Amino acid sequence: MKRLIFLRHGQSEYNLSHRFTGWDDCALTPAGKEQARQAGVLLRQAGLFPRRAYVSKLVRARQTLQNALQTAGLQISATSAWQLNERHYGAVQGLTRAEAGRQFGPEQVLLWRRTFTACPIPRADNSAAQALVPAGITAPNGESLQMAQARALAFFRQEIFPAFAQADTILVAAHEDLLRALACYFKQLPPAAVETLVVPPATPWIMELDGNFHAQKDYFLGDPIKIAAFLKRRPE
Numbered sequence: 635m636k637r638l639i640f641l642r643h644g645q646s647e648y649n650l651s652h653r654f655t656g657w658d659d660c661a662l663t664p665a666g667k668e669q670a671r672q673a674g675v676l677l678r679q680a681g682l683f684p685r686r687a688y689v690s691k692l693v694r695a696r697q698t699l700q701n702a703l704q705t706a707g708l709q710i711s712a713t714s715a716w717q718l719n720e721r722h723y724g725a726v727q728g729l730t731r732a733e734a735g736r737q738f739g740p741e742q743v744l745l746w747r748r749t750f751t752a753c754p755i756p757r758a759d760n761s762a763a764q765a766l767v768p769a770g771i772t773a774p775n776g777e778s779l780q781m782a783q784a785r786a787l788a789f790f791r792q793e794i795f796p797a798f799a800q801a802d803t804i805l806v807a808a809h810e811d812l813l814r815a816l817a818c819y820f821k822q823l824p825p826a827a828v829e830t831l832v833v834p835p836a837t838p839w840i841m842e843l844d845g846n847f848h849a850q851k852d853y854f855l856g857d858p859i860k861i862a863a864f865l866k867r868r869p870e
Contacts, residue, residue: 636798636843638820639677639684639805640813643698644669644836652731655694655809656723657763657773662697669836670698674705676838676855683708685801688794690718690808691766698836699807712807716767717789720809724754724776750815750825753778779828783815795847813839820849834864 644666648655662670677683689699689712699712726734726743734743745752756775763773774781786808797804814831817823820841833839837856841849854861 635802636847637682637803638841638843638849639682639803640816640833640839640841641673641698641702641805641807642810642813642833642835642837642839643692643694643807644673644701646694648728649835654723654726654729654731654734656720656727657692657766658727659693659762659766662694662701666694666836667697667701670701671705673698673836673838673855674702674708677702677708678706680838680855682803682838682840682855684710684803684805686710686797687712687805687807688718689714689806690720690812691716692719692809695807695809699805702807702836713793715789715793716771716773717785718806718808718812719766721779721782721811721815722754722763722774722777725757726754727757748829750779750818750828753781779811779815780825782812783819786812786816787819790847798843798847810835817852820847821852822848832865832867834861837861 645663646655646666647660647663648658650663687699687703687710689695691714696714703710746754754776760773760775763775767773794804810833813833814828817831818825818828834854837854839854840852842851844850
């Protein structure tokens with residue numbers, strides 16, 4: 635059986651201040667680091683020991699992976715890839731929910747946030763994002779969930795799916811919006827389903843894959859009551 639473990643990063647500094655993060659690089663809070671360590675405990679208790687790991691270029695995901703693997707007692711190298719970065723939020727990156735609503739209108743921001751195809755407008759200065767991609771590649775500057783899903787799936791097909799030939803369990807540490815979009819692919823959900831998907835922070839999400847790399851079964855590790863309550867939320 636092939637198992638794909640998704641791990642959203644723990645609470646970041648931008649999460650704490652309710653800011654759109656996207657490709658802005660911010661660290662975990664102390665609470666976020668503890669969430670990541672608890673994810674490692676859950677993996678160890680479940681007897682799930684990934685043989686390979688992949689992580690975005692953003693520090694909050696890398697810190698999450700590092701803390702989780704260390705607590706789980708795993709010493710495996712991780713491949714870092716910009717294609718696993720969060721969806722790029724364009725001009726709203728760095729703004730709080732309230733600031734974005736005042737500048738662009740709350741209905742427009744909600745459309746960008748929840749729907750599959752709506753794309754935020756570009757930001758004026760995208761140099762920080764450009765520094766995260768290899769030379770010769772133009773960094774995204776405002777992405778829909780559909781666009782983020784496409785560039786991540788291209789990486790899965792090129793790197794991660796072939797790796798299952800040598801590793802039956804693979805962990806991917808990334809970000810909520812990207813994982814929402816990817817879940818639509820792996821769970822074969824219609825695009826509109828992304829509007830109600832949420833992903834708990836630093837909570838291992840296990841997908842048991844068939845031969846076509848679609849999820850036959852998926853579940854979260856952790857307190858089922860707390861997880862169920864979180865999953866009833868709508869994306870903020």
